[in-house]
Amino acid sequence: MKIHTTTRACEVAPLSYTRVVFTEGTTTKFVERADGSTALMLGVGSFAKVTTRSFRLICRNIVQTARSSKLRKLAVQVEPMPFPALSAVRDQAWIVATLAENFLLANYEYTAYKSKRSRYALEEILVCGSLNAAVKRGLERGITVGECVNLGRDIANTPGGDMTPALLAARARAAVRTLPVKVTVFDEKRIAREKMGALLAVGKGAKDKPRFIILEYWGAKRGKSGERPLVFAGKGITFDTGGLNVKPGDSMLDMHLDMSGGATVIAALTAAARLRIPRNIVGLIPAAENAISGESFRPGDVITTLSGKTVDVLNTDAEGRLVLADALTYATRYNPRLVIDVATLTGAAIIALGEHASALLTKDDGVRERLMTLGEESGDYLWPLPLWSEYQQYTKGRFGDIANIPSSGNTRAGGVIHGGMFLSHFTDTYPSDCGWAHIDMAPRMVSVPSDKLAKGSTGEPARFLIAVADRYDVDG
Ligand code: BES
Ligand code: ZN
Ligand code: ZN
Numbered sequence: 415m416k417i418h419t420t421t422r423a424c425e426v427a428p429l430s431y432t433r434v435v436f437t438e439g440t441t442t443k444f445v446e447r448a449d450g451s452t453a454l455m456l457g458v459g460s461f462a463k464v465t466t467r468s469f470r471l472i473c474r475n476i477v478q479t480a481r482s483s484k485l486r487k488l489a490v491q492v493e494p495m496p497f498p499a500l501s502a503v504r505d506q507a508w509i510v511a512t513l514a515e516n517f518l519l520a521n522y523e524y525t526a527y528k529s530k531r532s533r534y535a536l537e538e539i540l541v542c543g544s545l546n547a548a549v550k551r552g553l554e555r556g557i558t559v560g561e562c563v564n565l566g567r568d569i570a571n572t573p574g575g576d577m578t579p580a581l582l583a584a585r586a587r588a589a590v591r592t593l594p595v596k597v598t599v600f601d602e603k604r605i606a607r608e609k610m611g612a613l614l615a616v617g618k619g620a621k622d623k624p625r626f627i628i629l630e631y632w633g634a635k636r637g638k639s640g641e642r643p644l645v646f647a648g649k650g651i652t653f654d655t656g657g658l659n660v661k662p663g664d665s666m667l668d669m670h671l672d673m674s675g676g677a678t679v680i681a682a683l684t685a686a687a688r689l690r691i692p693r694n695i696v697g698l699i700p701a702a703e704n705a706i707s708g709e710s711f712r713p714g715d716v717i718t719t720l721s722g723k724t725v726d727v728l729n730t731d732a733e734g735r736l737v738l739a740d741a742l743t744y745a746t747r748y749n750p751r752l753v754i755d756v757a758t759l760t761g762a763a764i765i766a767l768g769e770h771a772s773a774l775l776t777k778d779d780g781v782r783e784r785l786m787t788l789g790e791e792s793g794d795y796l797w798p799l800p801l802w803s804e805y806q807q808y809t810k811g812r813f814g815d816i817a818n819i820p821s822s823g824n825t826r827a828g829g830v831i832h833g834g835m836f837l838s839h840f841t842d843t844y845p846s847d848c849g850w851a852h853i854d855m856a857p858r859m860v861s862v863p864s865d866k867l868a869k870g871s872t873g874e875p876a877r878f879l880i881a882v883a884d885r886y887d888v889d890g
Contacts, residue, residue, distance in 0.1 A: 415521050416538045417514050417557060419550060424491040424542040425451075431489040431540055434476055436461070436496055442479060454479060454488070464497035466504060466512075470793050473516035474866035477536065481521070486537045493543025507552030510541065512793075514553050515877070518560025523868045524571040558688050559880055563873035565589055566681030570871035574653030574670035578622035579701035582650055582673060586627050586680045586699065593687035594633075600626035610700070610740040611718040612725065616733045617702030619657060619710030624737075625650075626744075627676070629683045629697035633690065642751040642848075643694035644886065646683070646879055647741040649734045649757035650676030650701030657704045657730030658712055665761075671859050671871060672734070675756035676701060678855075682879035691883050696748050700737035704730070716814040720744060721840055724814035732818045734759045735836045742840040742850075752781070752849045752886060755837065756875060762829025763854040769862045771797040772875055775834035776851035785851055785878075788885060794878035796853065805835045815839075830854050853878075 424433050432444075433453045440457045447453060456479065458464060458472050480488055492510060495501055500509065517539055525531065541553065569577075569585050577585075583599040590597060602623035605614050610626060617624030627650065634641040651672035655661060661669070676699035683697045711717070715727045717736070721743040725736065734757045745753045763773045774789070774796040776782050782798055789796035808820035809832060816839050819825065820832050834852045841850040858874040861867040 415518070415536050417517060417541060417553065418538060419541045419545055419553060421544050422542060424489040424540070427489040427540055427542070431487045432480070432485050434488055434490045436472075444483070454485075461496050462499060464500050466500065469497065469500055469509070470512060470516050471866055473513050474520035477517050477520035478866050480536050484534050486535070487540070488536070488538070489540040489542055491542045493545060506545070506549045510545065510549050511552040511556035511559070513541065514556030515560040515563075518557065518564060519873065520866055522564045522567060524568065524870050526568070526572070555689065559685055559877060562681045562685035562688065562880070563876045565684060566677040566876045567871040567873040569680060570671050570674045570677040570873070572670065574703070577652045577670065577673070579617065579625040579650065579652055579703065580622060582652055582676065582699070582701045583625045583627045586629060589680050589684045590629065590687060593684065594631065595683055595687045596630040598628040598630075600628075608720065609718070610720045610744070612720070612736040613700045613702060613740045615711040615715065615717045615727070616651075616657075616704055616736050619707045620703035620705035622703055624700070624702035626741075627697075627699040627701055629680070631683055631687050631695045633686065633692050634694045636694065641694050643696045643748050644883060645696045645698060645745040645748055645750040645753045646679045647698040647700075647738060647745060647753065647755040648675035648677070648679035649673065649738055649755075649759065650699040651734060651737065652701060652703045654704045654731070654733065655706050657733060658706060658710050659729045659731045660706060661731060668860060672758050673701065674758050674859050674871060675855060677871070678756055678873070678876040678879060681873065681876035682883060685876070685880045686883045689884070693883055695883050696745075696750070698741045698744060700741045702733075702737055704733045719840070721843075723816060723839060724811065726811040726814040726817045726821070728817050728821060729819045732833070735818060735833050738837055739840045742837060746843065750848055753841065753844070754785075754851050754853060754879070754882065756853045756855055756879070758856045758859050759833045759854045760829045760856055763856040766799070766830055767797055767857050769857050771795045772858050773830050773854040774798045774851060775801050775831070775854070776849065777801050777838070778849050778851075781849040781851055784887065785882070788881040789875070789878050792877040792881040794858070794875035796875070796878070799830055799834070801831065801834050801838055805831050808832060809836050809839075
């Protein structure tokens with residue numbers, strides 16, 4: 415799908431373009447006009463009530479409606495925009511960027527395994543209005559972000575049988591091949607030499623061995639006097655059977671998406687490089703398959719992590735926090751100023767928040783506030799849960815230092831927090847001026863119908879990570 419701009423009014427577009435007309439109320443219908451053109455009268459509710467949140471859904475609705483009616487060409491007037499509340503808080507560049515981004519997200523479908531390609535495609539959207547250079551740059555930016563998020567969705571949606579840790583590394587390399595991003599991949603031997611005992615243990619049971627994927631984008635000055643980087647660490651479990659604590663019944667169905675955190679890190683680094691964001695950003699993806707075999711790690715095993723801390727494996731299905739532990743320790747080598755890890759860590763996050771927000775856990779009030787704002791601005795919504803010291807007592811180890819699930823109390827209560835508390839043990843040596851936040855994105859791993867996105871990966875929270883890369887306050 416191409417998105418073009420024109421300074422001419424939408425009404426003078428060739429007749430092959432269906433005109434999108436925003437209308438108040440809830441009815442959406444097609445109207446044939448006397449001049450031979452067709453208008454898609456899109457009901458958007460009350461114009462006065464359109465917000466940044468509802469605007470994203472309106473953009474997606476345009477594409478979803480066009481696709482279900484098999485329209486090939488659309489024309490949308492964006493100047494002037496009839497939404498006063500939106501225009502009061504967002505400039506034209508934001509509106510056009512959001513429009514482009516959400517057109518692309520809504521037009522995405524995972525078709526890699528369809529034997530018959532549909533001959534239908536929404537070919538073009540003409541964005542009409544007197545758009546200045548800054549607004550056109552906004553549009554280009556929205557296109558880049560949309561394309562990168564969709565790239566992440568393609569990676570995340572790939573079935574587990576066709577996505578080994580090595581293939582995930584290959585996808586990361588391919589994504590940034592023409593970009594100034596350095597890719598380093600540790601194989602199993604190197605992982606062992608580095609003493610990443612947690613990643614090694616989780617990956618042991620699989621035929622396809624683990625990888626540790628490093629993406630470095632030095633968009634600002636490098637070296638000692640250079641800017642300290644942002645580090646994004648993404649869980650890269652290419653398939654999660656649960657390990658010997660095997661997942662029951664349907665719980666395993668979507669577990670090829672358990673590398674969604676890693677996929678969003680690849681998407682974000684790709685976008686940062688394509689947008690030439692003047693920041694230093696490092697992506698770390700501990701990749702492993704949590705499989706079942708005679709080689710699998712076992713409940714009761716005590717493993718030594720890269721940090722030197724030992725972990726009692728009380729449940730092999732709490733594997734995401736294990737692989738991330740080593741990534742969070744590895745992050746210290748970059749002397750970062752902010753570390754964010756992103757993971758489909760717990761089913762408990764879905765129970766806590768439903769399916770409309772990812773959980774945000776950090777001990778730093780300032781970081782929490784800034785990240786929640788960036789979540790709201792980007793469209794990847796985050797909601798906080800605490801990491802108070804009161805929760806520390808539950809993950810004490812029996813024979814090792816730390817247990818990977820609560821070893822006392824009600825073990826089903828507060829699962830998201832226990833995951834975060836576990837990870838916090840591996841960030842406690844960070845200097846006080848280095849922020850850390852954990853995002854449990856399990857609630858947003860797959861789309862729900864009201865998202866107006868295709869089934870499967872939402873691509874979240876890649877837009878949020880891109881916003882962090884772009885706007886996280888350097889001085890803050
Ligand atoms: N990958 C799962 C979490 C998950 C479940 C993500 C459903 C998305 C949808 C994770 O590795 C896991 O299995 N977590 C366990 C933790 C438990 C053993 C403490 C869980 O949520 O049950
Ligand atoms: Zn698991
Ligand atoms: Zn998992």
